[in-house]
Amino acid sequence: MTALLEAVDVRKCYGTFTALDGVTLAIPAGQFVSIVGPNGAGKTTLVNVLTGLLAPSGGTVRFKGQDVSGVGPVRLAQLGMARAFQLVNVFPGLTVGETIAVAVVARLGRGARLFGSLAGDREVWDAVASVAELFGLGASLGRPARTLPQGDKKLLDVASAFALQPEVILLDEPTSGVSTADKHRVMEVLVQAAARMGVKSIIQVEHDMDIVFGYSDRIVALHQGRVLADGPPASLQANDEVMATVVGRARA
Amino acid sequence: MIARAAGIAAVIALLSAPLVATPYQLTLLLPAFAYGIALLGLNLLFGTTGLLSFGHALFVALGAYTAAWLTTRAGVLSLEVIVLAAAGVAAVVAVPVGLLCVRYVKIYFGMLTLAFGMLFYSFLYKFYALTGGDEGIRVLRPTVLGLPFAGLDKVEFLTGPFYYYVLALLAVAALVMRRIVRSPFGLSLRAIRENADKAAFVGVRVRRYRFYAFVIAAVFGGVGGALLAVPTGLADPLLAYWTHSGNLVFMLLLGGFHHFLGPIVGAIVFIFLQDTVMSLTSYWRFVFGGLLAVVVIFFPGGLLGLLPSERTA
Numbered sequence: 001m002t003a004l005l006e007a008v009d010v011r012k013c014y015g016t017f018t019a020l021d022g023v024t025l026a027i028p029a030g031q032f033v034s035i036v037g038p039n040g041a042g043k044t045t046l047v048n049v050l051t052g053l054l055a056p057s058g059g060t061v062r063f064k065g066q067d068v069s070g071v072g073p074v075r076l077a078q079l080g081m082a083r084a085f086q087l088v089n090v091f092p093g094l095t096v097g098e099t100i101a102v103a104v105v106a107r108l109g110r111g112a113r114l115f116g117s118l119a120g121d122r123e124v125w126d127a128v129a130s131v132a133e134l135f136g137l138g139a140s141l142g143r144p145a146r147t148l149p150q151g152d153k154k155l156l157d158v159a160s161a162f163a164l165q166p167e168v169i170l171l172d173e174p175t176s177g178v179s180t181a182d183k184h185r186v187m188e189v190l191v192q193a194a195a196r197m198g199v200k201s202i203i204q205v206e207h208d209m210d211i212v213f214g215y216s217d218r219i220v221a222l223h224q225g226r227v228l229a230d231g232p233p234a235s236l237q238a239n240d241e242v243m244a245t246v247v248g249r250a251r252a
Numbered sequence: 253m254i255a256r257a258a259g260i261a262a263v264i265a266l267l268s269a270p271l272v273a274t275p276y277q278l279t280l281l282l283p284a285f286a287y288g289i290a291l292l293g294l295n296l297l298f299g300t301t302g303l304l305s306f307g308h309a310l311f312v313a314l315g316a317y318t319a320a321w322l323t324t325r326a327g328v329l330s331l332e333v334i335v336l337a338a339a340g341v342a343a344v345v346a347v348p349v350g351l352l353c354v355r356y357v358k359i360y361f362g363m364l365t366l367a368f369g370m371l372f373y374s375f376l377y378k379f380y381a382l383t384g385g386d387e388g389i390r391v392l393r394p395t396v397l398g399l400p401f402a403g404l405d406k407v408e409f410l411t412g413p414f415y416y417y418v419l420a421l422l423a424v425a426a427l428v429m430r431r432i433v434r435s436p437f438g439l440s441l442r443a444i445r446e447n448a449d450k451a452a453f454v455g456v457r458v459r460r461y462r463f464y465a466f467v468i469a470a471v472f473g474g475v476g477g478a479l480l481a482v483p484t485g486l487a488d489p490l491l492a493y494w495t496h497s498g499n500l501v502f503m504l505l506l507g508g509f510h511h512f513l514g515p516i517v518g519a520i521v522f523i524f525l526q527d528t529v530m531s532l533t534s535y536w537r538f539v540f541g542g543l544l545a546v547v548v549i550f551f552p553g554g555l556l557g558l559l560p561s562e563r564t565a
Contacts, residue, residue: 105439116435117431
């Protein structure tokens, strides 16, 4: 099976510090992949390289067969990869509907329409409504994003990424900053929305092991810039050494 | 409803002003309208896109010198041609300047626009043969819609046909800008203002749209500048001086940059306030400095920020 997203021997150095030391990873369609590892293992750097934000110092990143090393977020969004951030990242002054509309407008290539009426663009608002519905935000379309509760802000952030109708979505700690009670609601909504919208793969960086082991098809464990383990949750859980290094606890 | 009624009342007041106001008051409204057009552009950059330019006077001066050069040196008196040429010249200059400036944001963007404004000021000052140096170039009385209005004296011309012409252009400029702000492009600009990194990740072409906004702002600045120079009859280097850019920012803060009509309200209030204060004291700059401080500290939303309404720019 050909990989949707592929990293081949990716290296990234900051001065003398090597953040990624030859990471090779192939992600086919249909997988929910979690990237785990202790602080400083290179998780964020890997995601930044995979999303074209950082150019790797060596190696290549291919998305749907195209070299996307360092192409930047806009190009990647056009190709079909979206990203949501660790910190809640919304447009505070825009409404929920407008926040999603920004992504829809970009996806439809209408951002440079200087004189078109946005309010009268049915296609945009229909798409906004259907995405908002999937994320349970249908009732708050007119609400300024900054007034949403934290869990909903997170969902809005992810919803605007989903509005691009991406094939792959990268989530940086989707449940960070969300209360324990809200965590599973956020994940359920997210996984269901991905299925409904035809997102082929989800890649997440996550610290919360309940979430990692509860939702992943595959776990990639990084340690000191290298892939320490890569496999289904059961195979990682069976490996005490990996569990101790990466998760910071031995198997119970 | 109240806002709509107030708007209609304001339009009626401006339309009937030549019948009731003194010629002096009318000649104060002319620069206010011209500034209103220039500020609609500046506010697309600041209020909508979040980029504060300290060099907008560059484009106002370009428009004024276009009017001066066309009427005095080229013998072109048609105001329609002058306005279109001013828009074109501003756009042509805004392309290279904008390409450089939009690579930066915040204070760096502001400083770079300031630098280009000062460069142009020096150019106007030193290239005497082309620009008339510190004396500037006279702006001759233009024809309006092909009509010279030879029977009217200067004040009658300015407070009659020219007044309505500028008012009409202000209305057109406001409608065009309203359309832009409410377009998909306008939404993209607001997203850039709120969070440029996030905008890029949902596919907004941040730098390109900032550049478009810069050029559009410049065009409005150029048109405003051409209209500003007709009543004064002169284009001089001070139009490009940084204090003039500062005044433009002041007008915007005074009117309220969160509000679509803030630029126009700010321009009118500024001009009348300046006239009143200058007639009372020679320390008018002192008074205005204090006023600016009061606005920024106590009324950051400007005059229209006092209205209970959502942000519309």
